[in-house]
Amino acid sequence: MAKKIQFILNGNTVEVMVGETELLVDVLRDKFRLTGTKKACGTGDCGACTVLLNKEAVRSCIILAPMVDGKEVLTIEGLGDEKNVHPIQQAFVDAGAVQCGYCTPAMILTAKAVLDINHDPSDEEIKTALSGNLCRCTGYSKIFQAVKNAAKAMNLKR
């Protein structure tokens, strides 16, 4: 049965008809054309579909769309754009943390979730936060450095 849900998507209130078993990732990609959210495993293992649900990092490939009714969803498209690049996005660019880019949006959103609540994370805390996001290209070294740099840049802005 289709059902109408309402939620805040990247700062705007939206309404959409969804099936009971429809996945959040498919709704974001197919109905809202927000393709920055990637579907790479479909089983919640790789983290590439990460979005922020009420500011918490979740895997949108194992979240049913009706579950976001009344909640707040942030995708990579809502984080920044060319005129207003988020410090984490800029840090990824500057540190050479982007290679193929398939895991990048999710990696950035996961970093945002931790940096918003922990302004001075330890190395271990950063690694724990990112440990659910797979990257096959970088070996994570430059991603780790980017998140550390981003934490500093965000603190300067606070």
Add this chain to the structure above:
Amino acid sequence: MKSGYQIVGKRVNRVDALAKALGKAKFTSDFKRQDMLIGKALFAKFPHAIIKGVDTAKAEQLEGVQAVLTAKDLPGRNGYGILVPDKPVIAEKKTKYEGDAVALVAAVSEEIAKKALGLIEVEYEVLPAYDDPRQAMKDDAIHIHEAHPAADKGNILTTVALDSGDVEKAFREADIIIENSYETPMVDHAYMETDVCMAEPDPLTGGLTLCSPQQAVYATKRCLAPVFGIPQNKIRTFCPIVGGGFGGKEDSVLDVSAMAGVLALKTKRPVYFELDREEVFRTTGKRHATYIKHRMAATKDGKITAVDVETILDKGAYTSMGGLNNPLMAVTQRTAMYAGGTYFIPNARARSHSVFTNHPYSCAFRGFGAPQAMFAVECQIDELAKALNMDPIELRLKNILRHGDRTIFGQVMKENRGLGLEECITKVKGRMDWDKSLDQGNGPVKKGKGIAVFMYGTGIPLLFEGASCYVNLELDGSVSVAVAATEMGQGIVTALTQTAAEALGVRYEDVNVTYSDTATAPDCGPTVGSRAAVVVGNAVLDGCNKLRERMLSVASKEFKKDPRDMDIKQGEVFIVGKPETTMPLAAIVSKAFITQVPLAAVGTWYPPQPSFRAEDGQGEPMHAYTFGVQAVEVEVDTETGELSVTRSVLACDVGKAINPSLVEGQMEGGAAMGIGWAILEEGFMNKGVMENASFHNFLIPTIKDLPELESIIVEHPNDLGPYGAKGIGEPPLIATAPAIRNAVCNALGISINTIPLTAVRILAAVKNQQAVGGGN
């Protein structure tokens, strides 16, 4: 060698980094349209079986189904492959692995397509499935291919031979012989972007357009034209940026494109065909598993005198890039070629057998056979060092290839092509504090350090080598470069942008490189073999140099100066020594435009013609070799078997780093992938069925499995490379696994010769040692 570059060698940000970080960079699946049919395959229920019958009647009647295809419904040849067309689009008489499609469906939605698959009835007669090539190569084994177009004998696809010197004599006269067996696993590339193809018939030409993430747009259309029954010039193959390839997307693209293409031709509609992650694991190519017997002869003072190596490769069900007798230069051959490692060894014999099994086809995977071969030889060197009570680095330095030395495959090493191995070893030794012993403490956790070295040739000679590209000057002074190479994360577009900007003397921002589209660029060969920055880079350099000469000739008339006295930098043309006399390049280009000077050039480059003899594996195949050294420190818990890699230092001689940041990216990513191969990754196959076809149990490294990955770039220029560059895509992972294995042996005092070094495997070895009371 010219120095003082404007852009080459600089850590400029990637051209695509911001769009990717913003989530706006589009991959193939992001272009999916609502009007596309959804294609799906019914894959084999049994990996090895005779197909007795396929009944599609119920599926065809389902509303929303637009086509159901079996082998009898295909428009052209039911076979394709990069080297030999032995893989069917749809299996007809037999299934040979669980990735064989037995029927295809196109429907108006994914839900209906999946439902239709469930309605197809297939009758099988199940045959015993082969997991082990050593069983499959026996005389009484069932032939997996009843009649293979190229196989040597039974399930043996090919046996590659390499011979030099007098091996029997060397072993007779040896002071010491080291003999061991090694095994390496079949693993998945695990690129993050799954395989997908959008196929669309072109009613204007009667042709077909195929958009699919891949590494070789020209090879794809050449391989698939007979499948579609369409000439190559009416097939357009292209892709946007690719989410990782690592060699796998040279082959998997053929699978999804063949299936999407035949459905599109049948329905005359655009078709979207995507594999889910489980299907990627079960159906696409893998790294060849190997079983290696390695004998090494040496003198008592540590000079290696001979190697004798037999390698059996798990070919899986189809040839792919495994290799044939002709063309020879593929994975099977590389395992023989690199069986002597980076050492001067006057006598060598290697036999590599590629054997069909009922596993996913083994294909190209970062390193192309070299990681397997180097694993064995680098373990052997450490065993020799142990036997001679010699330091492993000292032993390696005694034997490494130097200027004028001949490899076991007959190539003479030349300093002018870059021979930086010794510098790599010295630098890693210093960084690691190699001679300082580790504090072992008294607990169950033992520490160890290990090292391994490698060499790897740039390019794919004797398969295809050479590149063409287009370079075009625009009237505003900007530059368009079109290459058919793929941007899959390695940063080739950025590296070529830097190469073109340097050559033409324009700003980095003023160059735009388009890529991976047969409609816009000529063939530059596949983006494989660590070749693109070098081989395609040289083609771009050639095109830019042609245009530069033309523009300087135009400028010389304006300035009334000899073109040789003029230069272009930062988009300004000037007289050398008189920087005040500048004119914008745009003005010169406009002048050229109205004075009948062409603004477009085709850049080309071919390496020196390679030589190679199939009968004894001797020749000079590659024009240059990348060298490197990996050292690690590990901690092994002798109570749980848990292994941690706590330090990783990798040095690579890359000739010249066009962009050090990109080179480090390859080195760090390679080391990480090497660590995964060494300690985590393994496809568990049970009678042809993959038992861990998900990221839940096929484990690749997370950020928590890796130490900080330290990289040291060494630059011994290759005089034929663009600005001195050599290939760096594949090499960084080659020495990682043996370095880790050697470190584990160093920690435990026992030898484990099978990877991955999982806790189960380590614990078993520790228990075994305790049981026999051996070890030290």
